[in-house]
Amino acid sequence: MRVVTLKINGQEMSGRDDEDILHVAREHGIDIPTLCQLDGVSEWGGCRLCLVEIEGSPKLSAACVTKVSEGMVVNTNTERLAGYRKSIVEMLFTEGNHVCSVCVSNNNCELQDMSHELKIDHISLPYRYPLKEVDASHDLFIFDANRCILCTRCIRVCDEVEGAHTWDIAGRGIKSQLISDLHQPWGDSPSCTSCGKCVEACPTGALFEKGKAAGEMVKDARFLVYLEEMKEEKS
Amino acid sequence: MINQTDQQISSSDELAALAAEYQAKQAQYENSIFVCMGTACQSVQSGGVLQSLQAEVKSRALEDKCRVSPGGCQGNCASAPLVSLPQRDLLYQLAQPSDVSAIVDSLQGEPVARLLCDNKSDFFVRQNRVVTNHRGLLNPESIDDYIAAGGFVALLKALFEYSPEAVVEQVQKSGLRGRGGAGYPTGLKWSTVAKARADQKYVVCNADEGDPGAFMNRSVLEDYPFRVLEGMAIAAYAVGATKGYVYVRAEYPLAVERVKKAIRSAEKHGLLGNKIASSSFDFHVEIRLGAGAFVCGEETALISSIEGGKGLPCPRPPYPAESGLWGKPTLINNVETFANIVPIVTNGADWYAAIGTPKSKGTKTFALSGRIKNTGLVEVPLGTTLREMIFDIGGGVPDGHKFKAVQTGGPAGGCIPEEHLDATIDYESLLALGSFMGSGGMIVMDDSSCMVDVAKFFMQFCAAESCGKCIPCRVGTAHMHDMLERITLGEGTMDELGQLESLCDVVQFTSLCGLGQGAPNPVLSTLRFFKNEYLAHIVGHTCPAGVCAPVGQDIRRPKCAL
Numbered sequence: 001m002r003v004v005t006l007k008i009n010g011q012e013m014s015g016r017d018d019e020d021i022l023h024v025a026r027e028h029g030i031d032i033p034t035l036c037q038l039d040g041v042s043e044w045g046g047c048r049l050c051l052v053e054i055e056g057s058p059k060l061s062a063a064c065v066t067k068v069s070e071g072m073v074v075n076t077n078t079e080r081l082a083g084y085r086k087s088i089v090e091m092l093f094t095e096g097n098h099v100c101s102v103c104v105s106n107n108n109c110e111l112q113d114m115s116h117e118l119k120i121d122h123i124s125l126p127y128r129y130p131l132k133e134v135d136a137s138h139d140l141f142i143f144d145a146n147r148c149i150l151c152t153r154c155i156r157v158c159d160e161v162e163g164a165h166t167w168d169i170a171g172r173g174i175k176s177q178l179i180s181d182l183h184q185p186w187g188d189s190p191s192c193t194s195c196g197k198c199v200e201a202c203p204t205g206a207l208f209e210k211g212k213a214a215g216e217m218v219k220d221a222r223f224l225v226y227l228e229e230m231k232e233e234k235s
Numbered sequence: 236m237i238n239q240t241d242q243q244i245s246s247s248d249e250l251a252a253l254a255a256e257y258q259a260k261q262a263q264y265e266n267s268i269f270v271c272m273g274t275a276c277q278s279v280q281s282g283g284v285l286q287s288l289q290a291e292v293k294s295r296a297l298e299d300k301c302r303v304s305p306g307g308c309q310g311n312c313a314s315a316p317l318v319s320l321p322q323r324d325l326l327y328q329l330a331q332p333s334d335v336s337a338i339v340d341s342l343q344g345e346p347v348a349r350l351l352c353d354n355k356s357d358f359f360v361r362q363n364r365v366v367t368n369h370r371g372l373l374n375p376e377s378i379d380d381y382i383a384a385g386g387f388v389a390l391l392k393a394l395f396e397y398s399p400e401a402v403v404e405q406v407q408k409s410g411l412r413g414r415g416g417a418g419y420p421t422g423l424k425w426s427t428v429a430k431a432r433a434d435q436k437y438v439v440c441n442a443d444e445g446d447p448g449a450f451m452n453r454s455v456l457e458d459y460p461f462r463v464l465e466g467m468a469i470a471a472y473a474v475g476a477t478k479g480y481v482y483v484r485a486e487y488p489l490a491v492e493r494v495k496k497a498i499r500s501a502e503k504h505g506l507l508g509n510k511i512a513s514s515s516f517d518f519h520v521e522i523r524l525g526a527g528a529f530v531c532g533e534e535t536a537l538i539s540s541i542e543g544g545k546g547l548p549c550p551r552p553p554y555p556a557e558s559g560l561w562g563k564p565t566l567i568n569n570v571e572t573f574a575n576i577v578p579i580v581t582n583g584a585d586w587y588a589a590i591g592t593p594k595s596k597g598t599k600t601f602a603l604s605g606r607i608k609n610t611g612l613v614e615v616p617l618g619t620t621l622r623e624m625i626f627d628i629g630g631g632v633p634d635g636h637k638f639k640a641v642q643t644g645g646p647a648g649g650c651i652p653e654e655h656l657d658a659t660i661d662y663e664s665l666l667a668l669g670s671f672m673g674s675g676g677m678i679v680m681d682d683s684s685c686m687v688d689v690a691k692f693f694m695q696f697c698a699a700e701s702c703g704k705c706i707p708c709r710v711g712t713a714h715m716h717d718m719l720e721r722i723t724l725g726e727g728t729m730d731e732l733g734q735l736e737s738l739c740d741v742v743q744f745t746s747l748c749g750l751g752q753g754a755p756n757p758v759l760s761t762l763r764f765f766k767n768e769y770l771a772h773i774v775g776h777t778c779p780a781g782v783c784a785p786v787g788q789d790i791r792r793p794k795c796a797l
Binding site for chain 1: 528530545549550552698699700701702703704705706707709710711712713714717734737738741744745746747
């Protein structure tokens with residue numbers, strides 16, 4: 001481990017060379033938008049919202065998986081990046097069926113917050129209106145595939161923290177879908193421990209507690225950080 | 236037939252002695268007949284021709300004078316099944332079991348004129364065969380044939396005469412670049428893996444060829460399984476690996492079978508496995524079958540698939556050269572890259588570097604397909620022009636049609652129109668034309684192809700093959716496909732065309748792996764060279780090629796009368 005100095009958005013800063021750009025930027029008060037990233041579980045690099053420009057590199061790099069290095073010059077908020085981020089979030093809105101007014105996570109949704117942050121006021125791509133299922137077979141929770149953005153946070157938290165690996169993705173491309181165990185109703189899942197970590201980790205209203213009405217589901221994804229800290233204290 | 240022996244080889248002299256022995260056995264025959272047993276020939280019953288020929292030779296009691304053997308690909312798959320008589324310098328095309336008597340007659344007498352294929356035509360003489368140099372004239376399943384033809388000399392030369400560093404240096408000097416498509420310098424990749432410190436390293440042969448219209452890797456694996464394995468073993472020695480995988484798609488059953496057999500017979504001869512040729516070098520090779528996902532040709536997805544996971548790409552860096560299979564340094568090269576190693580080590584780096592252009596050295600195999608006369612597999616030096624390739628070697632467009640475009644590079648490639656046909660085939664010039672070298676597929680299109688329809692086809696492919704991990708590729712390709720579909724139905728608007736272009740930009744620059752980054756290329760290149768066709772669909776509601784609707788007719792669906 002070595003300490004390196006770098007520049008993000010013109011601001012000089014330092015970080016450890018085993019840290020990624022996202023975390024070094026956050027430590028210095030620069031926020032980079034993310035949806036699939038979740039502290040406490042492994043990085044996924046799939047949402048592409050944290051793409052940043054690194055001087056000298058023709059490609060864009062995902063800040064969550066790119067380690068900082070000495071002399072790096074990073075730009076996180078250019079006009080081009082803002083345009084790309086808007087397009088990507090627009091794509092998410094057209095991919096599923098996101099109707100905020102009737103959603104349990106209305107006003108407590110990371111996707112909604114992201115669209116505010118990126119100033120998305122209309123969707124220019126055509127909505128796909130896919131036919132998706134709602135799985136209410138579990139005693140405590142409901143999975144509504146209409147609101148799922150396939151960020152895989154639930155999969156990772158279930159696999160890496162709870163150790164159950166109830167969730168996974170079936171299919172590929174636009175047909176990808178979240179499934180429990182071998183694509184059976186969540187309520188029948190023999191591996192699910194009903195711990196609820198997936199529900200807390202979910203950024204939208206796709207996974208929620210039974211009995212919550214529109215706007216009532218408040219999640220706290222930060223619980224993982226406490227788990228992490230407790231683990232460190234123990235060791 | 237020559238009997239397979241299991242003699243263990245432990246030095247270059249022993250190998251040379253064995254080669255001499257096999258050559259002497261082959262020389263006992265006055266004549267030989269090779270029947271191509273590649274996938275294309277087998278699909279038109281070349282197996283039946285082989286059996287009939289063997290029976291015919293036996294019934295005439297010529298077994299001691301004439302060898303009848305399965306052979307490899309001759310290249311001109313359009314004329315399959317192909318039968319070669321090398322001693323008589325004859326090549327027969329479209330051979331049928333009913334022709335065998337005439338073929339055996341021609342061993343002594345006049346050639347069979349109706350079956351004759353002109354092996355002095357441009358298709359054959361304009362090629363420069365380095366990877367496919369045996370021209371199908373050895374039994375792909377026989378290690379004896381391969382040893383007789385100089386096989387494994389390069390491996391033993393590397394093992395006993397060169398240090399690993401010297402092998403890497405040779406490959407670097409040769410200027411060989413990755414034949415999978417991107418053209419990354421092979422020597423540089425090797426030296427990165429060689430320098431990495433680890434208790435275990437791996438060598439992986441990427442044979443997950445998935446581009447529509449591409450079959451070079453399949454053909455090379457089918458015909459030269461030993462050469463690919465030998466190239467892998469040399470690579471393993473050079474980088475310090477002891478374990479290798481051939482990742483091949485399950486849709487290539489013949490290639491899988493031949494590689495399996497080749498591994499087994501090489502192990503029996505002590506040329507793979509523990510203590511190769513009694514040296515201290517171990518190298519074990521296993522086959523891993525792909526389950527039909529195009530994205531598994533991407534190296535990080537391939538690694539995940541070999542490890543037993545879902546074929547999903549991961550962000551790079553770290554590159555597999557530093558952290559690949561199970562986190563260990565892993566060298567991943569294409570089939571053809573490995574097949575090039577043997578000639579480089581045998582003939583020297585300078586010999587290899589003299590072929591091709593200053594930046595793109597050596598030869599490259601291409602699969603010619605589509606609207607072209609000589610469909611098949613060809614190998615030419617890099618720097619050959621597209622015009623030479625299509626009109627001289629390929630024989631041009633058949634049936635009086637007019638050439639329109641050639642699509643190179645698979646779903647990540649582009650369509651190159653007639654005015655750029657004098658461009659040379661090399662990594663840089665294809666890139667400058669908005670296309671891509673790719674693994675070597677070349678699909679020729681004539682005036683009966685609609686370029687919007689072509690773009691739609693490739694987009695449909697990418698959308699179906701997108702793994703779904705990253706949003707721009709997962710959702711973007713689906714939207715782009717829908718937009719192209721609307722254009723072909725006459726429902727597109729100019730606004731939508733603009734939207735399509737900006738979507739191309741987003742998907743190209745934000746996707747995680749090469750699949751998404753390359754997916755917009757067929758759209759971008761057809762928009763660059765054939766924008767008039769898009770406009771004809773959108774503004775004129777007509778399809779100039781007559782694909783989306785007959786020429787002159789409105790492409791829009793008739794409105795319901797109610």
